[in-house]
Amino acid sequence: MKLVYFAWLRERVGVGEEEVELPATVATVSDLFDWLNSRGENYQEALKHPDVVRVALDQQHEGDRNASIAGAREIALFPPMTGG
Amino acid sequence: MKLVYFAWLRERVGVGEEEVELPATVATVSDLFDWLNSRGENYQEALKHPDVVRVALDQQHEGDRNASIAGAREIALFPPMTGG
Amino acid sequence: MSVTPDVRIQCEDFDITNEISKLSAGRGDVGAVVTFSGICRDEAGSLSALELEHYPEMAETEIKRIAADAIKRFELSGITVIHRHGKIKPGENIVLVVSASPHRHAAFDGAGFLMDFLKTRAPFWKKEHRLDGSEEKWVDAKDSDDSAIERWE
């Protein structure tokens, strides 16, 4: 599973992307947040305001924290977008 | 007093502009229409659907047929506009 | 605000990139520019040209008045209106509105407002010339153009 980070989330985590092996207990977006928080201070800093973090599963917006991440090959975490 | 005509009003009247001496009894836009109708078939043809004729007094739209034309130097008659 | 609209009535065509740059170059406050180009249509492929007649003194006065109103209503940084007259072939430009503002909604509103009023208040009239030489025909005004103004009231 590939995780990708953008903007200040990328800066706080410290990398733009990483390959991870998720434990079988990580089933939803919310579980993923909990798991990342357990990985260190950089993740805790990046996710400290979880409500503003946006999620995309395989390049598709996913607004539901209880959505299943099963089958996703790439999960992106990023701040609210400021394009245009 | 100068009268100017545009588009199919100009074509029906037969001239684009003319200098006229209005009788003292012609006080309003409506009076002007009546007076023009008395001047010949070409005017009658041009004014035969008076509701669609638009009027400008000294280059300003005038939607009121009872508006006074006193003091106007140029009165324009034309069809609904189709610019843009 | 001391913004003056740039209004031109001319035979010649215009260059949109150039007109945008006149409104935005060297200015830090312009974040959004909206342009509207009206183009001579010919779905049936039977049109030779549109001929645009206008009332010169009134056209300029009226468009300047509408444009000044748009600047005030939407706090525009600038607005440019170019309306062509004379014979215009299918695919050629007829009219251009360029509306500049710090923010996008004001720029959109400025251009939309201007076009709605231009359609029914600016003294221009279009006549169609056909390729087959059939009788020339004045274009009828559209009721939908009259009602488009209402949303700004």
Added chain:
Amino acid sequence: MSVTPDVRIQCEDFDITNEISKLSAGRGDVGAVVTFSGICRDEAGSLSALELEHYPEMAETEIKRIAADAIKRFELSGITVIHRHGKIKPGENIVLVVSASPHRHAAFDGAGFLMDFLKTRAPFWKKEHRLDGSEEKWVDAKDSDDSAIERWE
């Protein structure tokens, strides 16, 4: 309708006249073209550049989806979206939307709809670099951009 949006994400600037002509040249059905250009603002005169980061695969997919939706909703003849990334200086273009249609209101709506969705749905992030070398700062998302979407629902 088999109209396909033309979506490009690039470093390079664009030429608006050229992009309009790609959508309208040789077509009898295009009567109205609306463009929106987003320009890098700098009211205070203190900005060195905006740096635009993006999520390449998603940006293209997402903008194409929004643009295809706009074509269907407003029956557009064509739509082009160019979004730049990398460092952009004050006064330079950031984004261009060109929306073409037989009629003006559809062309306006197409461009307005696209910009409202682009602002909150396209994965781009802006960072400000200051001339005085002070700390770089990510631009905050605006609540007004979120609520701008509601008018299309």
